[in-house]
Amino acid sequence: MSAPIDFYFDFSSPYGYLASEKIEALAERHRRPVEWHPILLGVVFRETGAVPLTEVPLKGGYSRRDMARSAKFHGIERFRMPSSFPIATQAPARIVLWLKARDPTLATVAVHALYRAFFCDDADISKPDTAAAIAATCGADATAVRAAIDDPVVKDALKSENAQAITAGVFGSPFIIVDGEPFWGVDRLDQVDRWLATGGW
Amino acid sequence: MSAPIDFYFDFSSPYGYLASEKIEALAERHRRPVEWHPILLGVVFRETGAVPLTEVPLKGGYSRRDMARSAKFHGIERFRMPSSFPIATQAPARIVLWLKARDPTLATVAVHALYRAFFCDDADISKPDTAAAIAATCGADATAVRAAIDDPVVKDALKSENAQAITAGVFGSPFIIVDGEPFWGVDRLDQVDRWLATGGW
Numbered sequence: 001m002s003a004p005i006d007f008y009f010d011f012s013s014p015y016g017y018l019a020s021e022k023i024e025a026l027a028e029r030h031r032r033p034v035e036w037h038p039i040l041l042g043v044v045f046r047e048t049g050a051v052p053l054t055e056v057p058l059k060g061g062y063s064r065r066d067m068a069r070s071a072k073f074h075g076i077e078r079f080r081m082p083s084s085f086p087i088a089t090q091a092p093a094r095i096v097l098w099l100k101a102r103d104p105t106l107a108t109v110a111v112h113a114l115y116r117a118f119f120c121d122d123a124d125i126s127k128p129d130t131a132a133a134i135a136a137t138c139g140a141d142a143t144a145v146r147a148a149i150d151d152p153v154v155k156d157a158l159k160s161e162n163a164q165a166i167t168a169g170v171f172g173s174p175f176i177i178v179d180g181e182p183f184w185g186v187d188r189l190d191q192v193d194r195w196l197a198t199g200g201w
Numbered sequence: 202m203s204a205p206i207d208f209y210f211d212f213s214s215p216y217g218y219l220a221s222e223k224i225e226a227l228a229e230r231h232r233r234p235v236e237w238h239p240i241l242l243g244v245v246f247r248e249t250g251a252v253p254l255t256e257v258p259l260k261g262g263y264s265r266r267d268m269a270r271s272a273k274f275h276g277i278e279r280f281r282m283p284s285s286f287p288i289a290t291q292a293p294a295r296i297v298l299w300l301k302a303r304d305p306t307l308a309t310v311a312v313h314a315l316y317r318a319f320f321c322d323d324a325d326i327s328k329p330d331t332a333a334a335i336a337a338t339c340g341a342d343a344t345a346v347r348a349a350i351d352d353p354v355v356k357d358a359l360k361s362e363n364a365q366a367i368t369a370g371v372f373g374s375p376f377i378i379v380d381g382e383p384f385w386g387v388d389r390l391d392q393v394d395r396w397l398a399t400g401g402w
Binding site for chain 2: 049057070072126170183187194201
């Protein structure tokens, strides 16, 4: 395995969810690991003046249609817009950062479990107890993972992750960086694939 | 041939240019004609509060990189960002609307000539004389096409086109509507292709 594929995402991002379901198979084809970077789009959006896609006139209605269509296009059958959207994602993001430092494999399992809970089962993962319970079903220590969400050290780790993402030029979700080359959106996975195959063009 | 593919675009849109180079071959595979709808993104953006992509912090730098990369990804070798960008596009849009009403085949030729003049040869097609001269090289009557740009009837036709686009939900460029289904962006051409092949999903 060589350098990882950096995968930045917000747990409230539908296109981030779709890409999270595809990135590992893509990375595996090129013998690359995936490094998960949970971030808060709200913090990033302060840099760009962006607002959540679904709240923009015209674009909002289109995007909801496109999200469902894109899910099927990418072969992801389980997708539905959550009843609360968008949500604050500090809880799941902190859980993943805390797990990454302890058990990266479990962190990956938790990324998928949390994303699917929100975008398949309509679980409100903004709630610390809900998010921690989902992580516990993946094998995380229930008490420790719940405590991590309120741990000042973990809070700082998320702040650092957001700041590092902005420094790296991240302004959306999913945002994928391969050997310094940035790709924004699930619709750039085909370019990521070719970039990894050819080393760029 | 059955119902046309409606292709909405602004002549100042790089992704619109890229899609304009691909849409006819795609349409031909499905035995569909392309109907060109030149619009003014500035008018549409008043509905959504959007600003030109290249002027957004972080996103601007990325988008310039992505445009050049996407051009090559789609096999379009001739592309460079114009020295003046974005530009006002009333002149080329009015020319195309005027030609469409008289000679649709010539209108198609002019769409490509005007887009390539801007995105390959750095011609300032915002200038009426420049845009008219390009249309004349395609076979349009030089005097008549230059006069059309200032014709109140043609001006009103462009206003109607913009209003109709907003009514149809258009908020960006390229914007493609197939049998009522909307697709935004050159990165949705693969979905358009599958939609036409399968009749939707």
